[in-house]
């Protein structure tokens with residue numbers, strides 16, 4: 418069976434997902450696209466066989482040839498499209514964040530629970546990355562004993578001029594927030610945000626870099642360096658310190674070149690290069706589940722809610738300079754198992 422897909426938002430990641438859906442993966446066909454920039458949508462649709470454009474995401478969701486929806490528009494627009502897809506009874510893959518406020522995520526959870534079946538998968542693709550999966554397997558098998566700490570770095574060569582300090586948390590660090598909940602199978606209890614000496618390349622009022630301290634409920638402490646203007650490349654690091662040893666993500670360079678008394682390897686240019694395979698695996702699993710009429714097996718609306726609740730607390734912590742406590746709502750049984 419070929420799943421007819423509609424994509425809302427055809428900017429950077431929307432286009433990259435369309436490329437993988439149409440050229441790399443199997444089992445789907447992009448039937449419709451929509452963007453607030455109609456010329457952009459038209460340009461994308463005209464390059465795809467049988468693909469039409471819609472003026473709004475809601476119209477796209479109503480299209481009979483659209484059996485499943487990909488939401489890749491700006492974060493604050495996600496809620497309305499996810500709710501519309503749930504109402505239409507169509508599976509929806511929503512890029513992170515699920516929504517930009519805790520309240521919006523709660524509304525999505527309420528709608529999904531009322532609909533009576535899981536229909537939403539959130540685009541936390543690091544859970545599909547081979548390196549992080551090996552890290553999780555090693556943690557779960559207690560290869561280094563109980564995990565005590567984790568050091569993470571999320572380094573971006575250069576952010577756009579409209580990137581704000583809030584986005585540093587709810588658009589970027591939200592990946593680590595989701596990652597550590599999944600890696601340690603634990604919720605986050607508290608968060609602090611420190612502002613180191615400012616990078617002189619940071620534009621406007623951007624607080625860059627940031628150091629975010631995450632306390633897991635079991636006491637594991639995670640530090641996340643978020644650098645938005647590091648210059649040299651897109652560098653994602655992670656090292657877990659356990660009672661009996663450490664586990665570290667390796668550098669993803671395919672080869673190391675040794676030449677003229679020097680050695681070197683490639684640093685990825687951006688998230689598309691670094692997580693190329695993770696996005697492919699994430700999407701193939703999602704398509705296969707939709708085709709089989711099975712609920713999604715990736716990150717749920719609950720995961721999206723929990724991550725945004727922590728991000729909201731981190732924003733408070735950043736603005737007050739104090740530790741913020743996280744209290745999650747009770748998890749509906751619907752999301753267990």
Ligand code: NAD
Nearest residue numbers: 426427428429430431452453454489490491492494512513
């Ligand atoms: P972008 O600005 O390049 O693209 C967003 C597109 O959405 C634009 O074309 C814009 O015109 C369109 N858009 C905005 N509002 C819309 C609306 N109401 N209806 C239809 N289209 C609308 O941004 P991007 O980098 O592609 O990011 C998009 C989303 O994907 C964000 O939520 C971002 O956090 C997420 N993202 C995730 C990853 C990841 O690693 N998982 C990487 C990049 C972006």
Ligand code: ISE
Nearest residue numbers: 513571573588589590592688
């Ligand atoms: C972007 O939206 C992503 O999701 C990337 O994975 C992340 O590294 C980057 O910081 C975000 O802006």
